[in-house]
Amino acid sequence: MDINTQTRCLGIIGNPLRHSLSPLLHNRTLRHLGLNYVYLPFEIDALQLKEAVNSIRVLGISGVNVTIPFKEAVIPYLDELSPESRACAAVNVIVNQSGYLVGHNTDGAGFMQALQEHSSSKLQSAVLIGSGGAARAIACQLAMAGIKQLVLLDIDVERAQSLARFINRQVGGSAAAGRMSHEIFEHYAPNADLIVNCSPVGMFPETDNSPVLHLNMLQPGTLICDIVYNPPVTKLLCLAQQAGLPTIDGLSMFVYQAALSLELWLGIKAPVEFMRGVAEDALR
DSSP, X not given: OOOOTTOEEEEEEESOOTTOOHHHHHHHHHHHTXXXXXXXXXXXXXXXXXXXXXXXXXXXXXXXXXXXTOTTTTGGGOSEEOHHHHHHTOOSEEEEETTEEEEEOOHHHHHHHXXXXXXXXXXXXEEEEOOSHHHHHHHHHHHHTTOSEEEEEESSHHHHHHHHHHIIIIIOOOEEEEXXXXXXXXXXXXXXXXXXXXXXXXXXXXXXOOSSSOOTTSOTTOEEEXXXXXXXXXXXXXXXXXXXXXXEOHHHHHHHHHHHHHHHHXXXXXXXXXXXXXXXXXXX
């Protein structure tokens, strides 16, 4: 693709970004669609966040994804929040409407699409490891879908407790929180239908790490999800496979949230299967 004076810019804001497949995925998709866009990574420090968001307006960037650790911190610098981002108080997509910045969230919807793709059973209870921006979106979607019991575990127990209170008051659900440790996980996990790692533990390059030591305490059929997509089979998913448990890797959620992002920016139907193929090829 030739870059010229008519080329429009999309991107991703976060830190670190060296692991991210988003630039590869979106650039190949934009080329496949014949669109004169380029998608760039913008790795910034926390102190640069306000300036970076304002640069979206100044430079006429059409939109960006927002990833770790800015999904909550970016909110004060936006002009408006979509209903789904307001519901979970987290943003992973910014759309620039002629200098008016609207925050959206496609993490929750992307996760639910991946969940529906792999499981048709009615889930009653879930344990989420981590309580950051992605966890907020997923927890809120699960609560709105009618899951009866959510347990949020994080090494930052105050953040987990804050999210549990938010869900109980604003979303309507039954959420509890605890400090993440294997002992606490062992206490809650046997009652869960669904375990979701919403933390970056196990992400490339720290691929030997897992948020838990083993999964032997779980009931047969407990569904194990890891939103980490690089590597596609994390240490947690290896433990699940060894225990004979069904799994969902992070690639499906990644592709679905990316497709929804593209649709928000460009107002087109994203080629999901093409995007899935690009992501799978990149991780082989």
